[in-house]
Amino acid sequence: MTCDRFEALLEEMTEGRLPADLARLAEEHAAGCAACRDLAALALAAEPIDPGATLAADVLARTSGPACEAACDRLGDLVDGLLAGRDRELVELHLRGCPECDSIRASMLWLSTRLAPMAEISPDARFLGDVLNATSARRAEGAGRLRLWWARLAQRPRFALEAAYVAALVVWLLTGTPASPLRGMPRQALELARVNPIELLEDSVQPAALGRQVWSATGSRVVRRADEASERAAGRLAPVAGRTGLLGLHAKQMVGALLSGNLSEGAARLEEVSADVKGIWNELTGTAAPIDPNAQQT
Amino acid sequence: MELAELLKRCRQGDELAWEALVRQYQSRVYGLAFHFMRNPEEARDAAQEIFVKLYRGLGSFNETEAFLPWMLRLGRNVCLDLLRRRKARPPAEDLSLDRDDGLELADEAAGPERAAEASSSRRLIHRALGRMSDTHREMIVLKEIEGLKLEEIASMLGLPVGTVKSRSNRARLELARAVRALRTSP
Numbered sequence: 001m002t003c004d005r006f007e008a009l010l011e012e013m014t015e016g017r018l019p020a021d022l023a024r025l026a027e028e029h030a031a032g033c034a035a036c037r038d039l040a041a042l043a044l045a046a047e048p049i050d051p052g053a054t055l056a057a058d059v060l061a062r063t064s065g066p067a068c069e070a071a072c073d074r075l076g077d078l079v080d081g082l083l084a085g086r087d088r089e090l091v092e093l094h095l096r097g098c099p100e101c102d103s104i105r106a107s108m109l110w111l112s113t114r115l116a117p118m119a120e121i122s123p124d125a126r127f128l129g130d131v132l133n134a135t136s137a138r139r140a141e142g143a144g145r146l147r148l149w150w151a152r153l154a155q156r157p158r159f160a161l162e163a164a165y166v167a168a169l170v171v172w173l174l175t176g177t178p179a180s181p182l183r184g185m186p187r188q189a190l191e192l193a194r195v196n197p198i199e200l201l202e203d204s205v206q207p208a209a210l211g212r213q214v215w216s217a218t219g220s221r222v223v224r225r226a227d228e229a230s231e232r233a234a235g236r237l238a239p240v241a242g243r244t245g246l247l248g249l250h251a252k253q254m255v256g257a258l259l260s261g262n263l264s265e266g267a268a269r270l271e272e273v274s275a276d277v278k279g280i281w282n283e284l285t286g287t288a289a290p291i292d293p294n295a296q297q298t
Numbered sequence: 299m300e301l302a303e304l305l306k307r308c309r310q311g312d313e314l315a316w317e318a319l320v321r322q323y324q325s326r327v328y329g330l331a332f333h334f335m336r337n338p339e340e341a342r343d344a345a346q347e348i349f350v351k352l353y354r355g356l357g358s359f360n361e362t363e364a365f366l367p368w369m370l371r372l373g374r375n376v377c378l379d380l381l382r383r384r385k386a387r388p389p390a391e392d393l394s395l396d397r398d399d400g401l402e403l404a405d406e407a408a409g410p411e412r413a414a415e416a417s418s419s420r421r422l423i424h425r426a427l428g429r430m431s432d433t434h435r436e437m438i439v440l441k442e443i444e445g446l447k448l449e450e451i452a453s454m455l456g457l458p459v460g461t462v463k464s465r466s467n468r469a470r471l472e473l474a475r476a477v478r479a480l481r482t483s484p
Contacts, residue, residue: 075474076467107474107481114419115442120325121332123342131320131346135353136313 001029006036014043056097067094071101079108240283247276301365309356320349327373333439334377336428344380348373367450370440374454426476434469441466442473 006029012018013026030037060066071094077083078091095102153159174182254269299318307315324345331344351372359368427435440446440454452462 072471073467076470103478104471104474107478108470111423111442111470111474111477114416114423115438116445117416118333118420118423119329119443119445121329122325123328123345127324127328127342127345128317128320131324131349132313132317134346134350135316 001025003029003033003036006030006033007039010040010043013040068098068101071095071098072104075101075105075108079105079112240280243276243280243283247273247280250276302361305356305359305361305365308353316353323369324349327369330370330373330439330444331377333427333443334374334436335380336424340380340384344373344377347380348376351376367446367454370444370446371454374436374440422477422480423473426473426480429476430469430472433465434472437462437466437469438473442470 006026009018009022009026013023018026026040030040057066071091074083074087074091078088083091095105174180175186177183250269250272254266254273257263257265257269299315304315304319304322308319327348328341328345331348332338332341335341335344348369352369355372359365427438430438437451440451441448446454448459448462448466451457451466452459455462457465
């Protein structure tokens, strides 16, 4: 046995757990090796003494720091049974020495059976009715109800076939039975389809020719009557033309007299203007005899 | 009736199938809303809104996808949207702890003693959840309460699986510490 091998077996040797053959080999080595013999004596003399609960924490505080965070990171897996082997041993070792973390583990265990049942919470008795009212097509109003009904109907897989069947039935009822209100419509539609479009065009020309005949018979008379009316109007206006000339002259004289301050002259011309207006009115309305337009010009 | 058949009938406009679906999931949806909104009234409104969106979205639901994660994702989005619109959030300690606080679980078949203990535990957990950060509370709700897998949560939140796992661990620790503090407080 080598010294390295002896040191490796030292702990088991001091605890009396070494098998008989290995123990004999270790004793033979210690008998021939002073260093190993002293080491064995030292190990046998050092009985374990409890250092108190805080030594490990003090050591950790001065070295790597508390291991609580590392342990808590694994508590979830420990509680769920997902932690095994050395990881599980290390976490449980920490929990045995850390009441704080152990209490957290206890809370986690307590929660593990109580959270899942909280997924379902019963609402009040009116909830179902309110949801159905908000979503049911039966309670939709007016156009919304109709819209929902149509949407549901159109989504039926045989909707196209059913719609075609109904349409054919409606057409037959309207046109195909002896009592149908539109019984003659198919025959008329067929005749219309058979009509020659050129013949239709020629027939449409007849009204235009008729229009020309009517105009040739009546148009000349219309034109002649219009000419006569124009002549009468011109004859009527001729005497008035003389009076309007006088009216313009008298009005100009009146304005000139007033602007020059000759009030008496202005008043006299005003009377003449008034007489001219009255005469024109009477001429137009046919209430006075025509006068010589050259009689009173000055 | 199988869920696939139920969903198929709902998409066809079967009102009875829709009612059955609502009955089957109303506690789940309300529970999700309650854990997010932390107020019975708002949770009720949120739950109703979730069902309305679910009703409208059934046509776009991919049958190859699992229904529960899809529903939870939709519910989460609705709750977060409502939370953003909410102006003030009452502190967790002010929530009522009476029997009308909306924490009556769906399964109350246990005896009176166990029911009382369960009720007390629920309130304790609810108060502890109120002390948590929004991010960690959401993680607890999605993973520990709703039972979603890490991959499903990662997909829902758009995060790597590793991030979700570490966030979940921290959330459990935070909840455990909060529960411990409440249980030991007078």
